[in-house]
Amino acid sequence: EAQVTQNPRYLITVTGKKLTVTCSQNMNHEYMSWYRQDPGLGLRQIYYSMNVEVTDKGDVPEGYKVSRKEKRNFPLILESPSPNQTSLYFCASSFNWGALAHNEQFFGPGTRLTVL
């Protein structure tokens, strides 16, 4: 089954404790992206990756890191989480950046993160 998976789905952590949220897709997609979703703010892009070893900042990259060492995985790293990073996070992928213009962006199920 073609899908985007995220782990963990739920996480409660404390300020300053490094964490990684994994994202994996099995569709051989080039383009991957991370969003956060907050009440009243909608989805905002954190980082995106056009292909392996190619990443760029989205609208709200502060406090986050990403890596794209292999095509299928795009982990989101919070080196020193803070309470304002409490949010619902979505990973998404599409065949390539042009595919965004052809509606084929697939979203993962989401990761709900709480930073105390």
Place this chain on the structure above:
Amino acid sequence: GESVGLHLPTLSVQEGDNSIINCAYSNSASDYFIWYKQESGKGPQFIIDIRSNMDKRQGQRVTVLLNKTVKHLSLQIAATQPGDSAVYFCAALRRVNSGYSTLTFGKGTMLLVSP
């Protein structure tokens, strides 16, 4: 920059009614628009899209209208069903440097359908 907003945070309708969800965007360079549906506990799912060279596109029970003059688009759902209850997002895509695209999402409207 781009901002994409929705006019109403919540829309309540009766089953069988037609629903209209509105969205405004700010960047006239946006050339592609998408409507997503997000059910509780799930990621967004594509509903329908429209390019800036069109002013109307129809799908199954859904129609998107685009008015570039006032930078406004709407999603119309015909014969709304309880299964349509969800949060609906509009998103605008524009090209940035080197031809890459960035997608900006609106804040969302919750559609509540009562039987």
